[in-house]
Amino acid sequence: MEKRVAVIGAGSSGITAVKNLVEAGFNQVVCYERRDVIGGLWFYKETAARWNDEACVNRSTVVNTSKEFLAYSDFPMPDYFANFCHNSDVEEYLKKYCKHFGIEKYIKLNTEVLSLKKHRSYESTGKWEIQVKDHSTGNESLEDFDFVIVANGHHGEPILPKFPGLENFQGVTMHSRDYKDVRSTSGSRAVIVGIGNSAGDISVELGKCMKVFLSTRSGAWFHFRLHTSGLPWDYYYHNRLGHFLRQILPRSYRNSKVKDKLKKRFPHDLFHLTPDFEPDDANPTLVDDLTDKIASGRVVIKPNIKLFTKKGVIFEDGTFEDNIDLVVFATGYNIVYPFIDKELLNVQDNKVSMYLLMWLPELTKNTLAFLGLCQPIGSMFPIAEMQSRFIAKVFKGEIVLPSKDDMCKEICARNKWQSSIYHDSPRNTIRVPWLPYLDQLAKAVGCKPNMYKLLVTEPRLFWRLLTGPGVSYQYRLEGPNAWPGARHAIFTVMDRIKKPFATRPLVQRNASWGKQFVLMTMSFVVFAAATFFASEDSKWYLKCF
Ligand SMILES: Cc1cc2nc3c(=O)[nH]c(=O)nc-3n(C[C@H](O)[C@H](O)[C@H](O)COP(=O)(O)OP(=O)(O)OC[C@H]3O[C@@H](n4cnc5c(N)ncnc54)[C@H](O)[C@@H]3O)c2cc1C
Ligand SMILES: NC(=O)c1ccc[n+]([C@@H]2O[C@H](COP(=O)([O-])OP(=O)(O)OC[C@H]3O[C@@H](n4cnc5c(N)ncnc54)[C@H](OP(=O)(O)O)[C@@H]3O)[C@@H](O)[C@H]2O)c1
Numbered sequence: 001m002e003k004r005v006a007v008i009g010a011g012s013s014g015i016t017a018v019k020n021l022v023e024a025g026f027n028q029v030v031c032y033e034r035r036d037v038i039g040g041l042w043f044y045k046e047t048a049a050r051w052n053d054e055a056c057v058n059r060s061t062v063v064n065t066s067k068e069f070l071a072y073s074d075f076p077m078p079d080y081f082a083n084f085c086h087n088s089d090v091e092e093y094l095k096k097y098c099k100h101f102g103i104e105k106y107i108k109l110n111t112e113v114l115s116l117k118k119h120r121s122y123e124s125t126g127k128w129e130i131q132v133k134d135h136s137t138g139n140e141s142l143e144d145f146d147f148v149i150v151a152n153g154h155h156g157e158p159i160l161p162k163f164p165g166l167e168n169f170q171g172v173t174m175h176s177r178d179y180k181d182v183r184s185t186s187g188s189r190a191v192i193v194g195i196g197n198s199a200g201d202i203s204v205e206l207g208k209c210m211k212v213f214l215s216t217r218s219g220a221w222f223h224f225r226l227h228t229s230g231l232p233w234d235y236y237y238h239n240r241l242g243h244f245l246r247q248i249l250p251r252s253y254r255n256s257k258v259k260d261k262l263k264k265r266f267p268h269d270l271f272h273l274t275p276d277f278e279p280d281d282a283n284p285t286l287v288d289d290l291t292d293k294i295a296s297g298r299v300v301i302k303p304n305i306k307l308f309t310k311k312g313v314i315f316e317d318g319t320f321e322d323n324i325d326l327v328v329f330a331t332g333y334n335i336v337y338p339f340i341d342k343e344l345l346n347v348q349d350n351k352v353s354m355y356l357l358m359w360l361p362e363l364t365k366n367t368l369a370f371l372g373l374c375q376p377i378g379s380m381f382p383i384a385e386m387q388s389r390f391i392a393k394v395f396k397g398e399i400v401l402p403s404k405d406d407m408c409k410e411i412c413a414r415n416k417w418q419s420s421i422y423h424d425s426p427r428n429t430i431r432v433p434w435l436p437y438l439d440q441l442a443k444a445v446g447c448k449p450n451m452y453k454l455l456v457t458e459p460r461l462f463w464r465l466l467t468g469p470g471v472s473y474q475y476r477l478e479g480p481n482a483w484p485g486a487r488h489a490i491f492t493v494m495d496r497i498k499k500p501f502a503t504r505p506l507v508q509r510n511a512s513w514g515k516q517f518v519l520m521t522m523s524f525v526v527f528a529a530a531t532f533f534a535s536e537d538s539k540w541y542l543k544c545f
Pocket of ligand 2: 061062063064065155159161162176193194195196197198199201216217218282283304330331332333375424425426427
C-alpha cells in the first residue's frame with residue numbers, strides 16, 4: 001500500500017504499531033524516534049533526561065506485570081527470563097521483537113518530531129504535516145503523511161507539586177523519574193512523596209541505607225507481585241471467568257473480599273495505611289519488599305506534607321522530621337504532547353477526550369490515532385499491540401468509526417464509569433479494564449476467540465481460556481494474522497513460568513504424604529500388637545479362644 005504512515009516514538013507502543021501496520025499491508029511506514037535507541041522508557045539511561053518529557057526507568061526497576069502477560073501476542077518472552085524481569089531484560093526483549101519482525105528498517109533514530117499539524121489539504125485528503133529534526137545532522141525538514149500514530153508515551157513529564165516553604169528547603173529534591181539508584185544519593189534521611197509503584201520501589205531501595213519517611217495523602221491498598229502460591233499475581237487475576245464474575249458481582253461484595261484478602265496478607269490498619277477508597281479504586285501498588293522495610297522501621301509512613309522548613313518537613317499531623325537530606329517526588333506524570341498545537345489537543349489535569357482512548361472525535365478524518373494512552377490493571381504491551389491492529393484496520397477502511405456524536409457518547413460513558421470507580425486523581429484519568437478492553441478491540445479486529453465454537457470443537461482449549469491465565473496469545477488463534485504457535489504458547493505458559501526457577505536440581509528426600517501415612521499406620525499396628533502380646537491380659541484373652 002502506497003499510503004505513507006508516520007509513527008511518533010519507538011517505545012514498546014511505537015514498535016508494535018510499525019509491526020502491525022506492515023503486517024496489514026502498509027509498506028511506507030516511518031517511525032521517528034528522538035533517542036538513539038529503541039525501547040522508550042525501558043532503555044535505562046545513566047544520564048539526566050534531555051527532554052522535559054523524557055521517560056526512563058530507575059536502574060533497579062523490575063516489571064510489575066509478569067512476563068507472560070507483558071509479552072506481545074505472537075512473541076512470548078524467553079522461557080529463562082524471570083517472571084518479574086529486570087528492565088534490561090525488557091529492553092532485550094523489545095530489541096529481539098524488532099529484529100525478529102524486521103522492524104528496525106522503518107525506524108529513524110535521532111529524529112525528533114517538532115510539530116504535527118493538519119496539512120493544508122487536510123479537509124479533502126486527511127493528510128498531516130510533520131516537522132522533524134535529525135539530531136545527527138541538525139537538519140530540519142517537513143514531511144507529509146496520509147496517516148499518523150502518536151506513540152510518545154505518557155510517563156515522561158513529572159508532576160512536581162508545590163508545597164509551602166519548598167523554595168527555601170536546602171536538601172536535594174528530585175522527581176522519581178530522575179532517581180537513578182542509591183549510589184547517586186547521599187545523606188541518611190529521606191522523604192518520599194506519593195505511594196504509587198515508583199514510591200514503593202524507591203522507598204525499598206533507599207530504606208536499606210537511609211531512614212525513609214513515606215508521605216502519602218491518600219494511603220494505599222498494598223498488593224503483591226507474588227500470589228500466596230508463589231505464582232505471579234496476574235496469573236490468577238486475568239482470566240475470563242474472573243473478569244466475568246467481577247462484572248456481575250456487586251462492587252461492595254467484591255471489594256470486601258479483596259480487602260479481607262489484602263488485610264490477611266498485610267494489616268493495613270495496624271500500619272496506618274488504609275486509604276479512604278476501595279481496592280478497586282486506584283492503580284495497585286505492588287510492594288512485596290516494602291512491608292518488610294516498614295516492619296523493620298527503615299520506612300516510616302507519614303501523612304501529606306504541610307510545610308518545608310530549611311532542613312526538615314512538617315507533616316499534616318503536626319509531626320516534624322528534621323535534617324532531611326533528600327526529597328523524592330514520586331508524584332506521577334502529566335500527559336503531554338509538546339509537538340501538537342493546543343487548538344488540536346489540549347490536555348488539562350490529565351483528562352483526555354478520545355474515543356476508545358485513541359481517536360479525537362472532533363477530527364473530520366480518522367487519519368490520526370493515539371497509542372498506549374491507557375492505564376490498565378494489567379500489562380501495556382498487548383494493549384498497544386491490539387490498539388495498533390485496530391488502528392491499521394481503521395486506516396485501511398475496514399473498520400468504520402462511529403459518528404462524532406456517538407464517539408462523544410462513548411467518551412461520556414467511559415468518564416462516568418471511571419469516576420464512579422476510581423478515586424479522583426491525575427493517575428486515574430485513563431483507566432481501562434484490561435481483558436474487556438482487549439476483547440472489545442479484538443472483536444472489531446476479528447481476532448477475539450470464539451468461545452462458543454471452542455466449547456464444541458476444542459473443549460480443552462475452551463476450558464483453558466475460560467479459567468486459565470488470559471494471556472494475549474489467545475488473540476492470535478484466529479482472525480487476521482493468526483499465529484500457528486498461539487495454541488502451543490497458551491498451553492505452555494506454566495512451563496515458561498517455572499523455567500527460571502529451575503536453577504537447582506531438587507532431591508526428593510522425604511517420602512510422600514501417602515507413603516508416610518501407610519508407614520505410620522503400619523508402625524502403629526506393630527507397636528499395638530507388641531504391647532498387647534507382652535501384657536498379662538493377652539494370656540487371658542488368648543485362653544478364651
Ligand atoms: C517506571 C515504570 C515502570 C513501568 N512498569 C510497567 C510494567 O511492569 N508493565 C507494564 O505493562 N507497564 C509498565 N509501565 C508503563 C509503561 O509506560 C508501558 O509499559 C510502556 O512501556 C510505555 O511505552 P510507550 O511506547 O507508550 O512509551 P515510552 O516507553 O515512553 O516510549 C515513547 C517513545 O517516544 C519517543 N518520543 C517522544 N516524543 C518524541 C518526539 N517528539 N519525537 C520522536 N520521538 C519521541 C521517546 O523518546 C520514547 O522512545 C511502567 C512505567 C514506568 C514509568
Ligand atoms: N516496578 C514497576 O513496574 C513500576 C515502577 C514505577 C512505576 N510504575 C508504573 O509507572 C506508572 C507511574 O507510577 P508512579 O508511581 O510514578 O505514579 P502514580 O501511579 O501516578 O502515583 C503518584 C503518587 O503520587 C501521589 N501524588 C500525586 N500528586 C500529589 C501531590 N500533589 N501531593 C501528594 N501526593 C501526590 C499520588 O497520590 P493520589 O493517589 O492521592 O493522587 C500517588 O500516590 C504507573 O503505571 C506504575 O504502575 C511501575
